[in-house]
Amino acid sequence: MSASAPETAAEHGAIIAGRADAVAARLALALPLVFLPAHAAVALTASNPIGAATLLCETLAAFIAALACGWRAQGSGNRERLGWLVIAVAMLCWSAGVGWQLLGALTPAGASGTGAISMLLFVLYGVPLVFLLASPNGDPWPARMVDAALALVLGLLFGAFIFSFVQLSGVSDAAGELTLSLMFDIQNIFIALFALIRYRASTNEQEQRFFGALSAFAGAYMLGAGYYNHFVEEQAGALVSLIVGAPFILLAVLALRRPGRTRALPKRGMFARVVHTGSPLILPVSMLILSAALVPSRPALAIAGCVAATLGYGLRAMLVQLHGMGERDRLAQLSQIDALTGLPNRRQFDEALRRELMRARRSGQGLALLMIDIDHFKLLNDTLGHQAGDERLRDVAGILQSCAARATDVIARYGGEEFAAILPGASPAEAMAVAEAMRAAVEERALASPGPGERVTVSIGAARLTEIEADTGQRLMERADAALYDSKRAGRNRVTAAWPVGEAARSVSA
Incomplete structure (x- = not known):
């Protein structure tokens, strides 16, 4: 009996996991059939297409996406788990950003500073996603920690640039509002484009599914947010809020769906290697561009950004090189050791x-x-x-x-x-x-x-x-x-x- 106990426990765990996947699959089917019609009904009956009711639906949509990504992380391998958790953090930032807008809408005179806080949270939403795109899974963890720090500095530089023309009460003129919309357009296009590149350069099926879900969400969000930012005031349709919330439900569905059958991926050779090697350049190059844009308004911060980009990438390159040298030494040693006895071969x-x-x-x-x-x-x-x-x-x-x-x-x-x-x-x-x-x-x-x-x-x-x-x-x-x-x-x-x-x-x- 004792010999079969571990097998029984393993089988029991597999049964529970299978049931959880089945529940998640049914929830993935129910979400678009329940939440999206409810969101549409709220938008059609709301007196203001960008009022409290529709903002609440958008907040819930992003929060549901965060929960779905967090659930998917629990059933994934170590590398994929980190990716889903990072996306969940991004969704929480976006949900909090709309939540602050909701707070302002519920306050009769508008809560002081809610516009600026929302902008900051929308900036922070992009930081985890940029980190995912710029930091390959296979790199050593010290190098990825440097990537995380550079992504945070990039977000702060982006925020500093935005707040150079955005006041606590919000954008004061049409030119500033257009500039702000264009800045977020650039961020959304950047995330969608590089998510698609990482999808095309995937070397295994799990990585391909992950970046496929991210690129689908990022592409849908880019289109929806672009329409919302540029046309909502001119054509304030009742369903415009649904256009913004729908990508988050799409992401939740993709996170909850059952993995498909395993299939072989075509070899991508040089393209995959170039993407893997060149992805870390995204962060320092973006930091240098933003630092250049900050020179007229905040020259000290611009210099600090350039220094951080240069030293950060240099430190990262050194860490990757040290890791590579260690791996080469380890492989060289393994090539000279008999695996069975541990003696020289x-x-x-x-x-x-x-x-x-x-x-x-x-x-x-x-x-x-x-x-x-x-x-x-x-x-x-x-x-x-x-x-x-x-x-x-x-x-x-x-x-x-x-x-x-x-x-x-x-x-x-x-x-x-x-x-x-x-x-x-x-x-x-x-x-x-x-x-x-x-x-x-x-x-x-x-x-x-x-x-x-x-x-x-x-x-x-x-x-x-x-x-x-x-x-x-x-x-x-x-x-x-x-x-x-x-x-x-x-x-x-x-x-x-x-x-x-x-x-x-x-x-x-x-």
């Missing part, structure tokens, strides 16, 4: 042998090589299975590594059940002592094996340089291999040494 062994040969020639000292083979390993694999064989390989690797007393000794997995040990500067006696210690340690560990003696043993062949100036790694390995085969022919579980003429005689120990 054949590639690193070959490099170490070449390096130690050159060092031996410079110093005139000797170089010993041990070739080590697990006895009857094929029988062990066939009888106990490959999983047991892998465990024995790991055990033997650990034993051999523990017998290498000097920091310069290199113990590597040469291939299959065969290991190798490079012993720089070792004399014949020292090399034999290490080899015998390895053989005895493996035997004493008494690892279960179907072979003779019912325990794992190793055979070892030892060789040293014959002529330091002329010898090659290949010749050294051939002599060590020959000594290893002599150990096996002599009955296994022994050390055989092939020493050069003039050194200690060929020796065998069992």
Whole structure:
């Protein structure tokens, strides 16, 4: 019963998640069928198309979108979760901005400062979205923190530019109102355009769905807000508020819908790489443009914006480069390590042998090589299975590594059940002592094996340089291999040494 409990809990969790998705899917169908007609009814019966009733509907629409995005974040992976949460924050800012307008509409004389606060919240609405577009998911988190800080500074610069001609009571003249509308048009076009670019450059289906939802919302909002900002006073139709609120319901529907079937995405190659690499430039370039616009009215702030853009992007580039160097070092290390045993692999062994040969020639000292083979390993694999064989390989690797007393000794997995040990500067006696210690340690560990003696043993062949100036790694390995085969022919579980003429005689120990 205890073994099946985790499976039952997992199945129960999957059932709950499936039910939640089903409820969300039904809610996604109900929202446009219920909320939009209700919003339209309010707009048709309201005496003022931009009065309190319609502002309340717009506030609720953005708040519903925020809730839907927050719900989607809970059922998403780590990278996608952050994106949905950031969109939810943007929706809350927009909802609060309209909420302040609603407060002003409900106050007989209009609450002091509500127009300026609404403008500030509308500016802050764009900050999280710009961060999403400019900060690729795969970048290291310190770089993304810099992106977040730059996005916030960009929002503050944008706000400073707007408040250079917007008073606490609102926009005082037609020219200022037109400039304000154009500024928000630029922000909306910017978000919609780059959301579409990120959608087209998506490298996986989850990312494509996410940016597809964002680009659909941003495009609809851009059109609706543009119409509202430029034509509502000239053609104050009753349903104009619905045009602004509908994109938020669209976003809520896209966030609540069930994910479709998984399908392969076409490879986008260079385009995706260019977008990924170039997206972080959005923030500093935008900051430099806004800083230039602020020079006539606020030169000190403009200089600060330029400095922040330059230093911020420089810091980000440094963090990404450091992360990339770390990843390259990690991959280089992994490419030289045997994944099963954790020992150096054949590639690193070959490099170490070449390096130690050159060092031996410079110093005139000797170089010993041990070739080590697990006895009857094929029988062990066939009888106990490959999983047991892998465990024995790991055990033997650990034993051999523990017998290498000097920091310069290199113990590597040469291939299959065969290991190798490079012993720089070792004399014949020292090399034999290490080899015998390895053989005895493996035997004493008494690892279960179907072979003779019912325990794992190793055979070892030892060789040293014959002529330091002329010898090659290949010749050294051939002599060590020959000594290893002599150990096996002599009955296994022994050390055989092939020493050069003039050194200690060929020796065998069992």
